[in-house]
Structures are given as structure tokens and as C-alpha cells.
Amino acid sequence: MAAPGKLRVAVIGAGAAGLCAARHVAARPESFAPPVVFEASGRIGGTWVYTEETGQEPDGLPVHSSMYRDLRTNLPKEVMAFPDFPFAPSLPSFLHHSDVLAYLESYADHFHLRQHVRLWWRVEAVVCPAKGGWDLTAHWAQDRRVQATERFDAVFVCSGHYSEPFVPPIPGLETFPGRLLHSHAYRSPEPFAGHTVVLLGAGPSGVDLALQLAPVARRVTLSHRQAPVAGLPGSVLQLAPVVAIAGDMVQFGDGTMQRADTLIFCTGYRYHFPFLPVAHLGLQITEQAVVPLYRHLLSPRCPRLFFIGLCQQICPFPHFHCQLLFCLAVLQGTCHLPPVAEMQAAAEAELQQHLTAKGSLKHVHQLGAQQWGYCQELAQLGGFEPLPPMLRELYEATRASRAQDASNYRSLNYRVLSSEAWELVGAEGGQ
Template sequence: MRVAVIGAGAAGLCTARHILSRPETFHPPCVYELAQTVGGTWVFTERTGIGDHGLPVFSSMYKNMRTNLPKEIMFRMFCADHFVRCYFLQFETFVELVKPVMKEKTGSEVTWEVTTLDLRKQHRTTERFDSVIVCNGHYFQPHVPHIPGIEIFQGRVLHSHDYRRPEPFAGQNVVLLGASNSGLDISLELSKTARFVTLSHHGLPIPSPLPCNVHEARVLKRMMQKTVIFEDESSVPADAVIFCTGYEYRFPFLSPDVKLCVHDRRVSPLYKHLVHMTFPSLIFIGICQKICPFPHFDVQVRFALAVLANRVQLPSRKEMEAETIEEFEEKRAYGVPNRHFHVMEERQWSYHASLLSLAGETPLPPVLEQLFQATKLLRKNDLLGYKNCSFRITGLDTWEKN
């Protein structure tokens, strides 16, 4: 099979590695990458807004970012340096269109026409593939809610996607909207230079001690010229507001024929959050959120390739839809908002086990979940110090903290 992989970030490299390990089933993949190197959102650049070739800057990495998970469960050796030298990785290549084409003999199966533009040579190419695996990530299109009064606010307004370093906010009063990973991390970094940091969110109070110049507030309700007002009508002066409000899913290269729907941060029709129900040879890696990324990509790719190799027989379209609706309704019953359908958190481990069982693949080592949960508890209770901890994996289900 010929497979096109869109994106050479962590998910794309993982996909390429597994495809290369199955030469009896797959040709070497054709990996299209918009940037000049591998890494996707993990590649730091000082640039924000518009980057090379007049395209938006993809990376959301800031200068001093440190992962909030131990490297032992974050990074795998995917031979990225080797990939850089390989012919199948096409850098500075813009994917313009991915279009399904019905096979004439069957009338039901499809191949895929992928049209790309070489940004350096301005040369357009169309190639045919048996499958397309989308690994374009979901940390590049900021979600910015409208706040009444934002148009009259005289301070700086930006999304965490465009945050790079704390120095420009020295001596300022900064308000951050959202207290998930980026909101918490950036607020702690800003506390070292800013005069005062306000973390606005709708969750429970943060249990960990915070720096003395960081305090919590309710959700931002409206903005004045130099002040912001929260839901409880309290207010603070503000020189800058940073939206740490997440990202939207975007697949602008997909033909309308694909009939992919993105509504309220839910991508459909996807089976198991990754396989297109109408076109099972179109696969999306990394849609899920709040997961342990690298093992998650590994599991999804192994399942996806088992589907493509016919080692996994998918249920009927009706059965796939029913299973997806059941999952959706179950999450709603637990109070999960519709927009969080792809949020996994604790469910990720049973999800991984299910995919690997269906694919007949080796389960993940239990130590990954153990270390993930231990770090989560450390982070909850000690935001200021947990990143200074170090760990060592000693076995499939054992680890130690150094």
C-alpha cells in the first residue's frame, strides 16, 4: 500500500516509523511537512503571526517551556535525524487538497489524490495513494472566545499560541483566561517578571500553593479600557490579557467530498476517534486531548495500520455510529461538555487497551500509566516544584523517583 502522511511532528514520525517497519505490507510513506524540519509544534521559533512563505506560524512552543510529564513517558527514539535525510520526507510542502477517488472496478473502495505545492520551487504535484494518515496536530488554530468590551481594551491581547517569553510583560498586570496546562504554566513563568498575575477560570480552586503575586479569579465577563471584570463583578487593572483557551480542529486541505464535520470541537464521523467511518482508509492520529502523547500516538498508529492491513475487521457503519453515540451519551451523563468529547484523561488507558486488543498488538507497559498518574498527583499538589523531580523506569511495571 502507498500511504501519504500529513505532518512530520511527533504523530507523523511515529506513523512513518511503524510503516517503515512493515515493508511486506507498505511502501515507504510519503511524509509532507510544511516546515523546514521535523518536530511540528515542538520546534521553537521566536516568530509569531505570519511566518515563511506568508503562512501562519505553526508552533505554539515558548522559549522556556518544559514538559509537564517525565521524559521517560514522553519521548521515544524515532530516529528523527535519520528521517531528515530520507527521501520520503518532503519539507516546505503545502498540502492543498486531499480528494477521494472511487475505484472504477469496485465502485465502493477509494484511492486518494493528494495535491501539494513545493513552497520553494512553487511547483504543484498530484499523486495517488491507497491511504492518507492525517497528523497535522491541533495546536495551531487558536480558539479565542469573544469577550464584551475587547474592542475598547487598551492593553495587549494575545493567545498563548503567540506567547514566547515573559520579559515583555515585566512590571505589568497580566490576566490569563484559562487554567489548563498552558494557563498554569505561563502564569508561573510570568510571576517572575510581571507585577501581578490573575488566573481567570471556572474550575475549583487550585490546591497547590502559588507565587505570592498570582491569584485566582472567576471567568472573565467583560473588559474595559484598562480594567477587566469577572463573573462575580470583581475587577483588576490589566495591561495585558492572554487567552489560554485551547485550539480549534482544522483540516483545510480535505475535499468537501470527505464530508468531515467539525462542530463544537468534535470531529465526525470518526470511529474510535481516528478512523473515518465512510472512508476507513482516511485516518486521523492525535485528535484526542489530555493524553500522554507519545504512547497514545504509538497505540493509534498500530491500530490504524492493522485496519489498513485488514488484520482488524471494522464493524458495519451502523454499528460504528451506534458505538460512537453510546460513548458520547455516556460522557454527557457524567457531565462532560459536548466540546470535550475527544478529551480522554483517565479513559485513555482503557482506550489504549481496547485498540491494542482489537489489533492483536502487545499492550503498553503498565509503568507508563503508573508514572503518568504519579506525576499528575505531584503536579496537582506542587505546581512550583514538580518539574524538578526526576524518575527512572526500572521494569515493565516499576519505577523510582530520584
Template structure:
């Protein structure tokens, strides 16, 4: 009966939100067609590139961290949603515009578009009852600033949330930064390298963004200093890229590092990651972010008290689209009752035990949501709990192979191409650059 179908709201029209909508639409026996709320004017989430920083032409906050020349640091062969591959004509490491086009094609293929409310702010506030969520939509004729119009109050039984955790930059307290006379920015605002031509640039942080931006800037800058507290990067680097320890403090025209060395600098770029932020949740929901740990969540997904709230995509260092797919299918199994959950106290105890184990193995709490090679067992566990087909083992093989090549050849690894052949067993080959 139509009246018994579960009503689900999906917050966010990025990759995770589109994945949730696709699977909700495929489960018409249990779920009513979803409503997808997207605050911007198009789908794609973080894969929507814009030259703007701060706010866009509509006066909306710019959530994307894409820069003009960005190419993926994972091959397309491990990035695709199961059953919906990227085009065979594309190289393995693709431009961000190809990913956005892929997401648009995914939405069109599965008929998601008619269920998306563009220019519609997240329902505010989402309360513990997960109902009576007020939505606001941007008037079409208002193209200059964001003045949302209240249009409806709609009740939902369940809510799936895709949090944009690459949109709220983490700005550490660096002594002396307020006195530095050069340019200071976060990687969230980085778009193009030309303005750094001939300059001395210091980047704080050697994660994926820090390394990628350093390599791009090396082509135009006089000197690029990559400051970080990790073990030294083993891969050869361009001659004008220098590794340095963490930053102790800044002066008007230079950066002093923790080993006592000092370098003149024209620009200081913070590649320091992002905060988890949930401004659309009512305080009574009780979601907390402490030391980089989001709680109380079971399996990084389900709110342990209000199990009608599911969060997709909080984990880091994963194959994002296949990972989203597993989390969505697990969420639907929880929401429709086919994956019954134990009592709240047991859910919290399981999460606490996982955090304890991670800490004892040497992971700092701030990396609790960083999975990397742990993602494979995690995804398989979700598949077992949700009773759906696990990801192909070939994804693990390609991911780990790519990670190994990237570790020893940062300059050239995006020139490699992978080829997957299908037969009685799945096989792959690596095409090396000439």
C-alpha cells in the same frame, strides 16, 4: 509482489507523522514506502520553536505554540515512543529543544528522512476516493515568501493524517475586548516573559498553558490574575498570582469578573485552547467539527465512511508519543485488513454510544476528545483490536503519580526526577528535589 503493496500518504512531519512513517517502513511486506508531506522546512511539528508569530521567514503560518522557556509537564519516562527512550542524561522534565532533538534522532534512526517531502503543502484536496492528491512544493531558491510550485499528481490508496490541533487558536467572544487598551494576545503567540515586566496581567484559562505561563510571568510581572471557571487550584501559588472567576467583560483599562470584582490590567492573555481544523479535506469527505467533537470517527481515528482515512493525535490530555504509537498500529491493522471493521452504521452507533456515556457521566461534549485517565483503557482496547503489544503498565503509574504531585505542588513538580529500573518486573522510584 511490489504492485500489491498498499500506498500510504502521511500528512505532517511531526511526532505522529514520524511514528506512522516508522511503522509503515517496518511493514515492507504489506506497505510501500510512505510519502510524508511536511509544509515547513524541518520535522518536529509543534516542537519546532520560533520567535516568530503569525508567519515565519518563508511566509508560512507559524503552527508551533512553543515558548522559549517551555519544559514538558510530563516526565520523559512517559513521553518516549516504545522502544526508543530519551537519553538517560536528561532530567525527567525536559526543555522543548530536547524533544525536538529526540524527534530528529528518531527520524534518523528509522531512516525516515528520505521519505519526507519538506516544503511541500498538504495534498489538496483529499477527496473521498483518497486518490489523485495534488502536491505542491516550495522552490528551494525562494526563501522569502511562500509561492508553491506544482510538481506531481500521485495516487494513494490510504492516507494517515496528523492534524495540528494546537495551531488554530480558539478566540472566545469576550465583551469589551475591542475597547481594551492594553495588550491582547492568545497563548499561541506567547514567547518570552520580559515584555510583561512590572505589568498586571490577566490570563483567561487555567489549563496546562495558562498555569505554566502564569508561573513564568509571576517572576517578572507585578501581578498575575488567573481567571477560570474550574474548582480553585489547591496547590500553593506564587504570592503575586491570584485566582479569579471567569471574565464578564473588559473595559479600556480593567477586567470585570463574574463575581463583580474588577482589576486593572495591562495585558490580557487568552489561554483558551485551539480549534480542530482540516482545511486540506474536500467538503465531500464530510468530516465535521461541532461543539468540539470531530465526527464521524471510530475510536477517534478511522473515518467511518471512508475508512482509508485515519486521523492520529486528535485526543487531548494523553501521553502523546505512546498514544500516537497505539493509534498508528491500530490504523495499520485496519488498513491492511487484519482488524476488520463492522459496517458504517455500527461504527457510528458505537461512537454515538460512547459520546452518550461520556455526557451522562458529566463530561461536556467539548471534552469528548479529552482522555486523561481514560487513555489507559482506550490504548489497551486499540492494542486488543489491532493485535499488538499493549503499553507497559508503568506508564500509567508514572503518569498518575506525576498528575498527583503536580496537583499539590505546581511550583516545584518539574524538579522531581523519575528512575526506572528493569528486572524481573519493572520498578520505578521518585527522586525528590533537595
């Protein structure tokens, strides 16, 4: 039980967002009881925990991580770090996924967070009883018969959104006789040696897999609706989106037909929160959106349940940091939310604006260039230090470098000089 006057907070997930939540709750003992972090797996790190398993773990749980063996970050460590915990300066700017996991483990150890994490506890339900607060029910992942229900004053949902693959409907897909998978289940290029591979989608994973598969596959085709990706090997063919499949023949939007023996969907992930009382929250949770939310964070009807990290096209760890400090200011009472009706109107107006512009819920949480104003506003309202200007400048420089040369931008290394300045310090291999 929490001490009188202290709020008891549950955190769902011990990935980057969940660890950040635990770190900042634990740092405020005057307002909060020690946080309780529920982690369904046997270790911290969330999506950064690599496993060669796909589909299901040996214990029957679905594989959470989408890491592949040779993944390197597409952002430099100089902008990836939590603002209060830099990466080791000896590391290159673009990290192997194992370095990011080691960083999160060091973060947990530095701030003494492991004591707050309950490993192997999977959240089944979060409900709001008539008395207020939240009743959270979880079971022990290794024996579902062992379960417990506890009362919390607030809940942070930090379970991520890179574990439930999204596969768009394509006419004739069921007739395809070859190998079909989502990038979530991709681990290494060797099993695809000699294959004719079509990659659907040119986001970060689609481009990465094209680079990895090009040296070993018979042919790699990257199917997408964007401008041509610059810097891919000349052997990678870029075509319009796939519109139909008939057996092993793939039809593209420009009328091109091509045989394939492997289709890999690099088409993103679904939002999936089966433990939440959607109707009570007043929310619609679809494959592509959680709406209407006030500031992408909370349901106006239930302002003590927070979604951390729903947004896309962001600088993730600093983004989590800002969201969490704002939410804690709300809980501590130093930042006052508007009345429920006003928050509801603001959330619905923002949603309607998106629907008018885009025509669907797709990308409703995609911030892109808007992320900086968003984080700045959270800092102003929450009364905490805003993100340094250097962060945006280096993030945008990296984005431009990646757009110019998808194959080589990770060879660059950077150094932070101050909160406002950074420099390029050379490239791997002397480039």
C-alpha cells in the same frame, strides 16, 4: 507507483505523530510501499520546533509552533517516549523543549525516516475519487505555482491541533485598549515586565505563564473555573472566569473588577483541517471536535483516512504509537473493522452520550483516565504489545505531584525499573 499488492500511504505532517506513522509504515515493506510524508515547513519536529517568530514566518506561512523559550515538559521523559525508543538516561525527567526536538530528530535518524519526508510541501486537498483511494494535492510552500496530485491508498492526518488558537467570545473584548494575545504567540516573560497581566485559563500553558510572569510583571491574575492551583507564587491572584470587558476594566464571574494592560488567552486551540472533504467524509469539524469518529480515529464512511492524535489529556507519544499500530493492522487486514453501519452507530452513540453528559461538543476528545482502557483495547484488537503498566502509574503519580505543587514538581527525577515498576531518584537542587 507502489509495487503490486503494496499499499501506498500518505502522511500529513512530520511532527511526532507523522514520524511515528512513517517509522511503522516503513517497517512493513511486505505490505506497504515507502511512506510519503508531507511537511509544510523546512524541518521535522512539528510543534516542538521553536521559533521566536509569531504570527507569520518570513515566507508568509503562519507560525505552526506554540513553543515558548523556557518551556519544559509537564510529563517526565520516562512516560513521554515512544515505547520502542527511550530518551537518553542522562537527561533529567522533565525536559526543555529543545531536548524533545533533539529526541525526535534522533528517532528520525535511527529509523531512516528523513528520506520519506518532503519538506516545504503543504497539502491543499485530499479527495476521494469514484475509483477509490485518495487523491492528495500539495504545493511547494515556497512557490504555490509548483504543485502535484498523487494517488494514495490511505492517508494519515498527523498535522496536530496546537497551531490554530481558540479565543472565546467575551462581551466588550473589542474595547480593550491594551496588549492582547494568545499563548500561541507568547515566547518569553521580559516583554511583560511591569505589566498588569490577566491570564485566561489554567491549563498547562496558563499555569506555566503565571509561573514565568510572576517575577517580572507588576501583577499576575489567573482567571479560571477550576479549583485553586496549588503551589503558585503568593503574588499570583486567582479569580473566576472573565465575563466582560469594558475598556481596560476586566470583570470576573464573582463580580470582581480589575484594571489590566495585558490579556493572554490560554484557552486552547481549534481543530482545523481545511484540506479535507468534510461533506464526503460524513463528518462535522468544529472548533472543538471532529465528529462522529469511530474510536476517535476514522470516519465510518471512509475508513482509510485516519486522524492521529486528536485526543487531549493523554500521554501523547505512546498514544500515537497505539493508534498507529491499530490503524496499520486494519490496513494489513489482521484487524477487521465492523460493518460501516455498526461503526456509524457506535460513533453516534458515543457522541450522544457525551452530549447528554456535557451538553456540548467541548472536550469530546478529552480522554484523561479513559486513555489507558482506550490504548489497551486498541492493542487487543490490533494484536500488538500493550503499553506497560508502569506508564499509567508514573503518569498518575506525576499528575498528583503537579496538583500538589505547580512550582516544584518538575524538580523531581524518576527511573524506570521494569515494565511494572519505577522509582523516585531525587530532585534537582537537592530538594
